[in-house]
Amino acid sequence: MVRSLLRQGADPNLANAEGLPPLHLIARRDVHGDMIRMFLSTNEERQQTVGIDARDNSGRTALEWAVTSCLPLAAKSLLKHGANVSGFVFPTPSDSDYLGRGSSLTKLTAATGLLAIVELLEARGYEMGRDDALKLMGFFDKYGLYESTDFSTSKDVDDLVDSLFEQMAKKRTYIDYLKFVSSYKMRKIPYESMEACSVRLCEKILTKFCRDWALDPFMESLHYRLPIVCCEMIMEKLKNKDLFNICLAAAGRRS
Template structure:
């Protein structure tokens, strides 16, 4: 190697060392100051999830780990909004990866609303993170100030069973309510498909010997049993009844309560069959446990069939056959609706299948409830046997219309009765006592006055305005014997108005005037 080559090599090495030192310096600066801001801005923006995940993975591979700011005593400052908080609302998919960067479990950071890293971990199902926080002594019942949700509420809302188990084993309460008055049991029963979660929830509480309150009510006055019935979940209803749900104070859900779950969701044909079969099973469950459904409640079940178009119509006089030998009971329909692979059906064929099965499984339900309304409709002028024969020829939709008509008639009759009762009460109300300011006794003269002794009994009335009675002659004299003087009592002591007399006649005025 020549001397010139050696000089060039030394110059190159020197430059590379200088560049390397500058690069290391810049890298340390980026790691310490830029990474947190970069991640925060990326999470808060509309950055694509895949690219954001790549960025977070890159930061993890660099070995960067967040270190909290400390106070004068060297304790971490916990009031701080981190990318973990931001990702909880916008990019929950990367929360688990961010905990590899923000892995100080002795520092449970809280944002300006009081949401902590522990809450975020419970909400997003980060089992290992939740376990480490609990090992560092985090309170398992710490609430989110804005909503009142406990970590158990958050885990149940998103069905993270492992987190639920960790919380319960570390002292989480199953009987605490949030700001809406919802208990953990409400959270489960409001979910669409959480039968297994409810079963495990009861079992976990038994394992830790914690008693779950079954009949708790939320701020709307609804119990978990009402939510389960409104969502047509027969397995949930059965489990709640087995655990001692009280039917003596049970109120059947209203139509609006039934609609709440499916108001903003398109009810596909397979879901219709699940709702219909579930509702019929629940009716049987409640009746077996001693709950007697009112006619209006039974009509509400029929209304669900009409609302979701579960009535089959005969075309061109075609006879409808009600033969359900293929299914032993309604539970078979429900099981079929839950397990069938409905994606193989077109919407047209799926709807036809669901309507046909719905008509079959509900036939006995409609027939059993049709007799009384039909007899009321014909004013009991037909024998029961004839009514039953007529009803058997009706479709489910015909039965529904009869029940609807009779119910409407009863409501109008009740309304008319209430109106008449109200008017009757107004008429028969006690009248107020009327005071007469200046009562005067009736004037009696002549022969009739003489006979008044036998026929007339007068009241004693005292009056401050004691005017002489007008009476002349013999009749007047006799009247003193036959008629007791009336004593008139009067509150109005008004002076007698003086008569006006012309000047030219004043000299002739009698003194009595």
């Protein structure tokens, strides 16, 4: 229907009563990125210009809406069609109502999805800073991705988590991680083990990002009195929530 309307001359940039152009509306909900591809390709066929980097009444671009809604495939489609990252502003956790504190598998999808978004932005030249990393860690916290892993599980569950993470680690990109999490392999996890597996996998998936961004703030807090190797050894013992708190404390000192 959308394609038909566009081909009959519908204005692809006409905002609704809330000041949202069609592309922005699509970017908030397009889980698979298909609608964005169809919308933009149809307008390209008609040689109709779409304001892909236009800002709505709230000041956001379609790309910023896709990121706020944690929709990496929507972001991928926008970037592929030329969305510019030079003026991109990383959203804050308070900007997003996505997920709330959803099911364990939904949280796992959020973990891989958020990291996939960072990967996509950086591939297009976006440079993450400490403030951006802190915002992303705030998303992890909002979505309940720092849940404690201090609970006992059976050897079968531990082996399953290790096996799943080993399979994920072989993937080349976080988009591939996301596809794996959405695959039938995850659906085959016994229901009674799903919560434990998802929490443990979230911890493993987020660890590298959290350690990488917490290292400098951690060394800073020690006034660089310890060599980097010692700091890395200490951080290996910390949970992702601890690493987030280190970054929060550093941001507080800088403000």
